[in-house]
Amino acid sequence: MGVSYPELTHWSGNITQVKIPLPFSLRWVNSYVVRGSGGYTLIDPGLHTEDAVQAWRKAMAELGLAFSDIEQIVLTHYHPDHYGLAGWFQRETGAPVWMSRIGCEHAQMMWGPEQTMTSRLHALYVRHGMEKSVSDQIIPHMDGFLPLVSPHPLEVRYIDAGTGQSFRIGDRHWLLVTAPGHAAGHLCFYDAETREMFCGDQVLPQISPNVSYLPGSDPSPLESFLESLRSLRHYEVERAYPGHRNPFTNFQERVGELLAHHESRLNDTMELLCEPQTAYQVCVALFGKRLTIHQIRFAMSETLAHLIELKRLDRIREEERDGQIVFRKYNPR
Numbered sequence: 001m002g003v004s005y006p007e008l009t010h011w012s013g014n015i016t017q018v019k020i021p022l023p024f025s026l027r028w029v030n031s032y033v034v035r036g037s038g039g040y041t042l043i044d045p046g047l048h049t050e051d052a053v054q055a056w057r058k059a060m061a062e063l064g065l066a067f068s069d070i071e072q073i074v075l076t077h078y079h080p081d082h083y084g085l086a087g088w089f090q091r092e093t094g095a096p097v098w099m100s101r102i103g104c105e106h107a108q109m110m111w112g113p114e115q116t117m118t119s120r121l122h123a124l125y126v127r128h129g130m131e132k133s134v135s136d137q138i139i140p141h142m143d144g145f146l147p148l149v150s151p152h153p154l155e156v157r158y159i160d161a162g163t164g165q166s167f168r169i170g171d172r173h174w175l176l177v178t179a180p181g182h183a184a185g186h187l188c189f190y191d192a193e194t195r196e197m198f199c200g201d202q203v204l205p206q207i208s209p210n211v212s213y214l215p216g217s218d219p220s221p222l223e224s225f226l227e228s229l230r231s232l233r234h235y236e237v238e239r240a241y242p243g244h245r246n247p248f249t250n251f252q253e254r255v256g257e258l259l260a261h262h263e264s265r266l267n268d269t270m271e272l273l274c275e276p277q278t279a280y281q282v283c284v285a286l287f288g289k290r291l292t293i294h295q296i297r298f299a300m301s302e303t304l305a306h307l308i309e310l311k312r313l314d315r316i317r318e319e320e321r322d323g324q325i326v327f328r329k330y331n332p333r
Helices: 050-063 086-093 101-111 117-127 138-143 221-232 251-271 279-287 293-312
Strands: 007-011 015-021 028-036 039-043 070-074 097-099 156-158 166-169 172-178 187-191 196-200 239-242 316-321 324-329
Touching: 007 050, 015 050, 028 166, 028 239, 070 086, 086 097, 097 101, 101 156, 117 138, 117 293, 138 293, 172 221, 221 251, 221 293, 251 279, 251 293, 279 293, 279 324, 293 316, 293 324
Parallel strands: 039 070, 070 097, 097 156, 196 239
Antiparallel strands: 007 015, 015 028, 028 039, 166 172, 172 187, 187 196, 316 324
């Protein structure tokens, strides 16, 4: 039986999980509404589609909320399925949008009026061996996100990006945790008293967060992601509120599984390089070709993130052949 959106689940501490529909395989994003004495905090409102807007209108009616009740909009990160409705909600509510400075810069770098990411990403994939029939789809695919993140927020306030600072959500002050890797400027929020964490997409149950290389962003995203996971192991979390799937309790175990997953993926990637391969050849070997262009973009950028990490660890080498980059296993003498 399918989910009827929005689906609302009430948790302790005045937290309501609101499932907002997505037009791709993840199916929904988790938004959270947190009640406080001064109004409501809205965390990660979702992608700007008509289905999402209608889901929010129904959710607010069910919660008895008016737009004027929302006092602030908080973003864990800049990815469109979290950021996309932030500007629309700001227009309707007048509330400030809070996110990291790095996250805001990346939103403009990806979808701002002067962005160059689309052309740079296309050139990157071509240089790394993506076949023309696929690479020709990249620019229209990326352009398709522009209406899904519009309008952009007119007012963005920056959350202090230093781990150890606190930020008010509802009537509680949550410890700020920087968590790069999945997205530059990604933030988590931790309450040490209740041992709860809003973890965005940094730690997800059942599925592995995508870790992608983007030109002009983090030069070593997988290294950043793994270091972040190791840091998150130090937090005692009894309930985690993720961006996808449902809140979960086995936080430490899940962090360990993600670390093991990427170590296995690094080994699998390296074993494909007994003969020189382009990143696209490695991507196809790992993920197959029966993917949508949306899935191919994530798979390709994640493959590049793993290749970059293997190169950093001095386990592989890269070289240029006929205008393309190829990778090969490094066998030191």
